Amino acid sequence: MARRLAFWLGGGLTSALVLTALLGAVWTPYPIDAVAVVERLQAPSPLHPFGTDQLGRDMLSLLMAGAGTSLLVAAAAVAAGAGFGVPLGLLAAFRGGVADEAVMRLSDLALAFPALLTAAMIAATYGPGVLDAVVAIAIFNVPVFARLARSLALPLTGRAFVQAGYLAGKDALGVVVVHVLPNVASLLVVQAAIQLAFALLAEASLSYLGLGVQPPGASWGRMLGEAQTYMRLAPHVVLFPGLAIVLAVMGLNLLGDGLRDRLDPRLWEGS
Secondary structure: OHHHHHHHHHHHHHHHHHHHHHHHHHOOOOOOOOOOHHHOOOOOOOOOOOOEOOOOOEHHHHHHHHHHHHHHHHHHHHHHHHHHHHHHHHHHHHHOHHHHHHHHHHHHHHHOOOHHHHHHHHHHHHOOOHHHHHHHHHHHHHHHHHHHHHHHHHHHOOOHHHHHHHHOOOOHHHHHHHHHHHHHHHHHHHHHHHHHHHHHHHHHHHHHOOOOOOOOOOOHHHHHHHHHHHOOOOOHHHHHHHHHHHHHHHHHHHHHHHHHHHHOHHHHHOO
């Protein structure tokens, strides 16, 4: 029962995040760059359900637009990390030897540099921006997916159906694509959902530090960074962006856990 509840709660929160991002991409109650100084730091009201920020901008509109930014950056970073990491992990599992050792040591090196540190180095060289945030988070995701793909594929290398693929005349690439990848895809999807939560939180952290989304773009992390000075005068300017981040990350984590429970039969066997 608890597993089902977590899955549906995570799915509901994630669906709300996606729908908000899609709606925010085409419509917001007010333009996100509509500055109205006379209306600055207004409390929530019928005209502005989530209040206004220090520049008089509608908080609900900024949150809707920021949802799309956060989700886009997180999805792009996870997709890039999986796109590079999964092939590297499968290569390490099936080639072994030097290839395996090289992939694992490169993974160790990449994990030694957190996304925040990588983004700071990239920003110092090329300047801050969305692309820098995507690259920094993706670099951190590559070894995560490489290690997972390798660990999932290694037990399959000696299985009969894999050897049958070779005997049927398939090369290593064909065997991996046809016989191995479908058997590990479900757990890779679970990991992707979990990494999305990390990527969204990392994007918010980078934008909070000024290394991610730049004005006039909307970002939950940047909203927090800009509003922290006014949190005692108008608590809503940090409450709503912070709550949005918490709910989005919690939803993705619960969805990932729920997918793992549903897609990994070993967990059901032990329950």
